[in-house]
Amino acid sequence: MNVAVMGYGTIGSGVVEILKVNKDVVAKRAGEELNVTKVLDLREFEGDPISKIIVHDYKDIAEDPDIDIVVETMGGVEPAYTFVKAMLENGKHVTTSNKALVADKGAELIRIAREHKVNFMFEASVGGGIPIIRTLNSCLTGDVIEEITGIVNGTTNYMMTKMTNEGSEFDDVLREAQAKGYAEKDPTADIEGHDACRKIAILTSLICGQQVDYQDVPTEGITGISADDIKYAAAMGRKVKLLATSTKVGRSYYCRVAPFLLEPGHPLYHVDDVFNAVFVHGNMLGDGMFYGSGAGKLPTASAVVGDIVAIAKHIDKNIYLEWEEEKLTLANPNQQSYRYFIRTDLDKDAITGIFSKVDFVDAGISGETGFITDELTELKLSDMTEDMGKEHIINKIRLA
């Protein structure tokens, strides 16, 4: 079978590398040899052996009858969407690592693939090397998934781990992460939670079988987390982590991306550095957790190659994926309840005058008071912080 790769960047070149290094074992599992015959890229890669198979027009791939499987590792919605759609319509199977494409067009591309009796796969779009997509689609199929909560962004998890271990400030850790290549020059998508938001939209779509629009997911990043917040977290015996989470309520889901305070018993508490993990609760399975490298060239490319092998084993068959285009209306996030940690410049009397029962937290920071509320809905909390006067709130972090 012949494979084409669209986008010869970090992941795309990783796919080519794995298909070369693990050629024999991959061929054995796929049932036949897999050869990369074309690579689409704007660049020429002169001097690199790959230059011999570089093409610049996606139609060279779409219209090549010898190509069976196409890998899309370009990133971004366009032109990836146009290219992928053309590939499927030309009867080619596609696997992608592109979360933006999958969050935006996943349901449609799955339908197009089904209509053309090919497969559209996207294991690498969430959790890098963690096989969470196939686990949801093909393993936990006996369960109603009642909760899915992940640490799905390596950059922010690395930063939170650094801040926790070293007590450093956000800006310093960000600069260091950028220097190490863990954060991009423009880190917005990671630190503002946009990346995690697309990933939880994809995961929620898969567990409910309908389209969840990422624009509907309330999303907070980690830019509001300071070294003082981390001191309070330590005083509570907790860690701050950016979680992307969905919880079933009736026929819909509460969905959210935000920093949370995790206690040591939480299954994601020990997930540090650039690692990712996804916690799942099924109504029959109970608790499960899947951990691994959430990013990086080879782990992510490994997930793409897993898709290629799955496609090769189902070359004449569309594998049914439950993700319809009909949109799911998410449950009203203001009705969701949490306990909240709040920092304020009000004194304890003022706090207990507003909140019936609170646990004060002493992190040795003067001029302010930290406390944990009882469980309250977002709406109720909003009313109460209104009573406090929003200008008196220094920060607010949910407890997980």
Next chain:
Amino acid sequence: MNVAVMGYGTIGSGVVEILKVNKDVVAKRAGEELNVTKVLDLREFEGDPISKIIVHDYKDIAEDPDIDIVVETMGGVEPAYTFVKAMLENGKHVTTSNKALVADKGAELIRIAREHKVNFMFEASVGGGIPIIRTLNSCLTGDVIEEITGIVNGTTNYMMTKMTNEGSEFDDVLREAQAKGYAEKDPTADIEGHDACRKIAILTSLICGQQVDYQDVPTEGITGISADDIKYAAAMGRKVKLLATSTKVGRSYYCRVAPFLLEPGHPLYHVDDVFNAVFVHGNMLGDGMFYGSGAGKLPTASAVVGDIVAIAKHIDKNIYLEWEEEKLTLANPNQQSYRYFIRTDLDKDAITGIFSKVDFVDAGISGETGFITDELTELKLSDMTEDMGKEHIINKIRLA
């Protein structure tokens, strides 16, 4: 599609329950409704609605043309083997939770299934609700798996956790586990490591694609672990866990079941109580870890139902599984290297006279000395303990 269940015990009745409670979601994912039409059991279950579909002769299922999928949850090699073989030969797909059967006859039953264009699946045979089998067979297919290490026995992990947290003695914890139903009346298979041994043989067979005989796996249980060992572990900041592990060496694997001392950075250190987890290292993926309920009625039955859905989606197709009958000769376990923790009644001078470099461990236990060796092969260690005089060794535990 019609399903028959052989063995209406804990797991079998759990499968029937899930197919009832999650009927709609399972039907949607499977592509059609799944009905349990026959249950094989020696008992009658009078008064229970199940009694209406009880049969006592497996041929009533094997020869029923309306049954497509058979669930085997009887346990033990015989008569399960005879029954399962007959089902496959009669063109019925089979899923089993029976690790004894899979460890002993897996490769043969996979071949028979392939010859009859049906599927033989066994997700529930290792790790209960953790989808480790499908992860290895269908997800991590781009990787050469260089290590797989699991906590795959819930009973012993519960006991080790209790001993660690409460400082109790082995016999007391075993009695308590039996009272709670976590350990069987005859606990031999669990505490002597036989159960874990079958599971690592299955996992190793899947990652190498050949038959690994469980009889070839050096196996130690946890019966030699005392409250004093746990005190030493605490003094080292470690925990004792029963691990089942395989490590690639050349074209074969070192394979072993034994108690190990894990440090907090080990991915399995935090896996406590009856939970199971499997750590995997792939040459491209890097580290991954899969965690969940390793036993119990519904988690295990959930894995069986996942198999049923996968079979329903591939009802006309054999899904290729790489597990040939040709036997793999395991690497010589005496060549494998570890650091060892040793307790002896010899004094420090005698110890340093034999071992060039050791770290002494003080757990405040009088009349003996605890120390950790450098990395040594099993063979070399055996020579050195010979030099110490075997009668002077109180216990020996490997470090992970």
